[in-house]
Amino acid sequence: MFDKTIRIALGTNNQAKRAAVVAATGLEPICHAVPSGVSDQPLTEDETILGAITRAKNVLAAEPAADFGLGLEGGLTYDSTHTMQWYLFSVCAAWDGNQLYIGKGLYFPIPNSIGEKLEQGGNELRHIVDELSSTVGSNHKEGAYGLFTDGRITRSDVFRDAVLAALTPFQSKLYT
C-alpha cells in the first residue's frame, strides 16, 4: 500500500512511536523531535489533537524533503457524560503541506485515581506507569496499555492503527 519511495518525517525520537510508523507503513521514518506546543501531559481531547497537529506541521517544516509530517501525541480525556471515567488515547496527525488528517487509536479506560492525580498537576502518566511497572521509559515501550492488559496491547499497537487511519486518505484513490 505504501510506496517504498515515500519519505515520512516523524516529530519525535520516541521508540514506541517510531515502531508504530514502521508497523503501519513498512517504512523507516526520519525521526526529528519537535515541539508539540501543548502541555507535557494533555488532559483534553482538543489539546491532544492540537499537539499532534503541531508536531506534524513542525516536523515537515524541519524536514522539507519529506512527503509527509507525522505528529503522534498521547493524551487523556474525562468522559463526564456517560461513564464518569478517564480515558487514555493516542492520536496521529498527517500533514503533506496541503491536506491534514487525523487518526485516533483505541480509547482505553484508565483508573480514575490516576486521572485525578494527573489532573492535580505536577506529574506525567509515564512516571506513574514507570513506577507501577518498575521500569523506566515506559512511554518508549509497551506503555500504559501494556501495563493494564498484561502486554496484550502495546503503545505501538495503538499508535500503529492511528497512523494507518491518518495516512490512508493520502494513499487510497477513494478519497480523491
Ligand SMILES: O=P(O)(O)OP(=O)(O)OP(=O)(O)OC[C@H]1O[C@@H](n2cnc3c(O)ncnc32)[C@H](O)[C@@H]1O
Ligand atoms: O517522546 P515524545 O514523543 O514527547 O512522547 P511522550 O511519550 O513523552 O509524550 P506524549 O506527548 O505522547 O504523551 C503525553 C504524556 O503522556 C504520557 N503517556 C501517554 N501515553 C502513555 C503510555 O501508554 N504509557 C506511558 N506514558 C504515556 C507520556 O509519556 C507523556 O508524559
